[in-house]
Amino acid sequence: MDRNVRFLLVEDNPDHAQLVRATFEMHRVLNQLDWVEDGELALAYLRGEGAYANRKRPHVVLLDLRLPKLSGMDTLAEIKADPALRDIPVVILTSSEAERDRLAAMQSYANSFVIKPVDFKQLSDVVNQLRLYWTVCDQSTL
Amino acid sequence: MFASLSEIPGPQGFSIRGDSSAWPSGLDTLHVVSNLATFAALMAISAVLVSVVLRRKDVHSPKLYGALALSTLSCGAAHLVAAISIWHSWHLLADIIGLVTAIALWSSVVMLVPALPQAFASPGPIAIAERLSHEALIHQRNDALFESALQACPAGILLVDAAGKIRFANSLIVEWFGYQVDELLGQPIELLVPSEVGANICRSQDACSGERARAVDEEKLGVVGLTKTGEAIPIDIGLNSVAMRGGDQVLFSVINNSRRKQLEDSLIAKTNDVEQLMYIVSHDLRSPLVTIEGFAGMVGQHIETGQYDRATDDLTRITRATRTMARLIRDVMDLSRVNRQQMKLESIDVREVIEEVSVSLEGLLLQANAQLEVEEGLPMLLADRNQLLQVFLNLISNAVKYGCPRPDSTIRVGCTRVDNEIRLFVADEGPGVEVAHRQKIFEPFQRGVEIGEGSGLGLAIVYNVLKLHDGRVWVEPAIGGGAAFWIAFPAVAEIPVAGQIA
Numbered sequence: 001m002d003r004n005v006r007f008l009l010v011e012d013n014p015d016h017a018q019l020v021r022a023t024f025e026m027h028r029v030l031n032q033l034d035w036v037e038d039g040e041l042a043l044a045y046l047r048g049e050g051a052y053a054n055r056k057r058p059h060v061v062l063l064d065l066r067l068p069k070l071s072g073m074d075t076l077a078e079i080k081a082d083p084a085l086r087d088i089p090v091v092i093l094t095s096s097e098a099e100r101d102r103l104a105a106m107q108s109y110a111n112s113f114v115i116k117p118v119d120f121k122q123l124s125d126v127v128n129q130l131r132l133y134w135t136v137c138d139q140s141t142l
Numbered sequence: 143m144f145a146s147l148s149e150i151p152g153p154q155g156f157s158i159r160g161d162s163s164a165w166p167s168g169l170d171t172l173h174v175v176s177n178l179a180t181f182a183a184l185m186a187i188s189a190v191l192v193s194v195v196l197r198r199k200d201v202h203s204p205k206l207y208g209a210l211a212l213s214t215l216s217c218g219a220a221h222l223v224a225a226i227s228i229w230h231s232w233h234l235l236a237d238i239i240g241l242v243t244a245i246a247l248w249s250s251v252v253m254l255v256p257a258l259p260q261a262f263a264s265p266g267p268i269a270i271a272e273r274l275s276h277e278a279l280i281h282q283r284n285d286a287l288f289e290s291a292l293q294a295c296p297a298g299i300l301l302v303d304a305a306g307k308i309r310f311a312n313s314l315i316v317e318w319f320g321y322q323v324d325e326l327l328g329q330p331i332e333l334l335v336p337s338e339v340g341a342n343i344c345r346s347q348d349a350c351s352g353e354r355a356r357a358v359d360e361e362k363l364g365v366v367g368l369t370k371t372g373e374a375i376p377i378d379i380g381l382n383s384v385a386m387r388g389g390d391q392v393l394f395s396v397i398n399n400s401r402r403k404q405l406e407d408s409l410i411a412k413t414n415d416v417e418q419l420m421y422i423v424s425h426d427l428r429s430p431l432v433t434i435e436g437f438a439g440m441v442g443q444h445i446e447t448g449q450y451d452r453a454t455d456d457l458t459r460i461t462r463a464t465r466t467m468a469r470l471i472r473d474v475m476d477l478s479r480v481n482r483q484q485m486k487l488e489s490i491d492v493r494e495v496i497e498e499v500s501v502s503l504e505g506l507l508l509q510a511n512a513q514l515e516v517e518e519g520l521p522m523l524l525a526d527r528n529q530l531l532q533v534f535l536n537l538i539s540n541a542v543k544y545g546c547p548r549p550d551s552t553i554r555v556g557c558t559r560v561d562n563e564i565r566l567f568v569a570d571e572g573p574g575v576e577v578a579h580r581q582k583i584f585e586p587f588q589r590g591v592e593i594g595e596g597s598g599l600g601l602a603i604v605y606n607v608l609k610l611h612d613g614r615v616w617v618e619p620a621i622g623g624g625a626a627f628w629i630a631f632p633a634v635a636e637i638p639v640a641g642q643i644a
Contacts, residue, residue: 013429013433015433015436015437015459015462015463016429016432016433016436018459019432019433019436019437022436022440026440026443065425066425066426066429094425095425095428095429095431095432116428116432116436
């Protein structure tokens with residue numbers, strides 16, 4: 001995987017966050033993986049507000065759906081409504097295979113879906129797809 | 143025996159008419175007057191006969207009447223000739239008239255013979271009067287039967303005339319719409335069915351303008367009825383034309399769907415609740431499962447590679463997730479039990495309940511180094527003991543978990559009596575609850591703050607218990623900071639204690 005791709009993980013459950021981190025480690029993926037615990041913090045991070053003024057803008061957001069304060073779905077809607085953030089791909093992480101989550105997320109333009117527990121193969125497939133997406137985007141902006 | 147015709151005295155013994163010298167003086171006048179009077183009477187009779195036959199279309203044998211009329215007419219003519227005979231002797235004319243009279247009378251006789259049995263068979267006026275009064279009685283009975291059938295009908299029944307005015311309303315209509323019968327009679331149907339349906343029913347059938355109220359047999363479903371108090375009720379209407387003595391009317395059979403709608407709505411709400419709960423439970427139950435599955439997959443690798451401290455960490459996480467899952471399952475069971483189980487109301491000393499709770503939460507209180515301060519004057523309540531225990535267990539453990547940021551924090555429990563309510567509170571010294579979350583936290587699976595480790599069902603349980611007790615629960619800032627969770631019971635739930643002034 002492209003070393004320069006930076007990830008932001010939005011996950012309230014520390015165990016699940018640790019699982020994603022461990023999955024990265026296990027596959028010797030050394031990409032930067034930052035972690036925030038709720039939707040409000042995720043938006044602050046993406047916008048570089050407050051404590052996150054010096055953060056580097058992530059390339060991919062891994063977003064859990066069940067989050068305190070601002071739900072994953074609302075966070076996704078905010079990201080996609082913000083012209084400055086709209087083009088950051090969002091991968092939904094969820095423990096639910098329920099179709100209604102997928103539909104709702106697709107309606108808010110989630111780029112992809114990964115069902116927990118995170119399977120690294122699945123995750124890297126998604127990232128590869130996203131790379132294709134970036135290539136297309138870059139070309140179109142040229 | 144009779145004398146022979148020859149013995150009858152001849153005309154020579156009589157004086158000729160018109161020979162005034164032979165007649166007594168007053169006799170001429172009498173002759174003329176009596177004949178003219180008879181002539182007039184017979185004319186009148188024949189005129190009456192003719193006019194009766196002409197006016198009535200259902201006369202049995204008009205020819206008979208014709209013959210009788212002719213007979214009286216010619217009899218009359220004979221009397222006229224007789225009256226004139228004082229001055230002129232028209233013997234030929236008198237004989238011709240006599241012949242006509244004879245023919246007419248004999249034809250009448252011939253026609254009378256077959257007509258007589260018919261005439262005897264027709265009912266006389268007394269029989270007709272009896273029959274009429276009997277018929278009136280039957281009509282009356284039928285009307286009464288018709289009305290009682292409409293009254294007993296399990297649907298609301300309205301009869302509407304050609305002008306769109308209500309002519310009848312049964313007791314269900316009265317009950318549902320809140321009007322008295324006499325408030326409805328003569329009113330336009332739009333009073334009860336204000337939508338265009340009422341008007342359409344008439345207009346489409348062209349009944350309002352025409353003489354007859356006609357309705358194609360049809361149904362109007364999902365119509366809105368309007369009660370006297372202005373409340374809208376969902377109704378279905380069936381329409382039929384009925385022939386009534388005063389003209390055709392439209393029969394409205396009304397089905398009231400209020401209760402069905404209510405049940406439907408509550409069923410939908412319940413289904414939504416269950417669906418929501420199932421959705422969230424499936425998420426929250428899967429969450430610890432994901433942890434267990436994930437770390438169980440890793441623990442082997444960590445042991446293989448000799449990373450024993452990490453393997454231990456993996457196992458700790460697995461154990462913790464298992465506990466979370468067990469707690470979640472228990473809370474879901476508690477919540478469903480609160481909703482399902484029959485309530486057992488008994489008189490309960492709230493102070494005792496809180497003492498019991500404080501004993502079972504001793505470890506937690508000690509760990510947080512928090513004090514539980516219980517005010518005087520806690521009530522005796524008529525409530526379900528187990529449910530009340532659940533309420534305080536949840537509220538006080540929440541207060542310890544989220545409301546004791548510093549050691550030596552105090553959790554206060556007390557009560558006030560306001561506005562027909564007995565209100566109890568559990569107040570902490572924590573950060574309080576943000577305004578935006580004050581409603582939401584009572585929904586299932588809403589965790590107040592991110593440090594929470596609960597199932598998120600505790601306050602939903604509290605909410606449901608209070609709902610079952612006709613009470614309510616809310617949160618507001620406590621005096622001096624922190625959150626105060628209030629639970630209120632209706633004042634009637636308090637049992638007066640001897641020696642205490644309520």
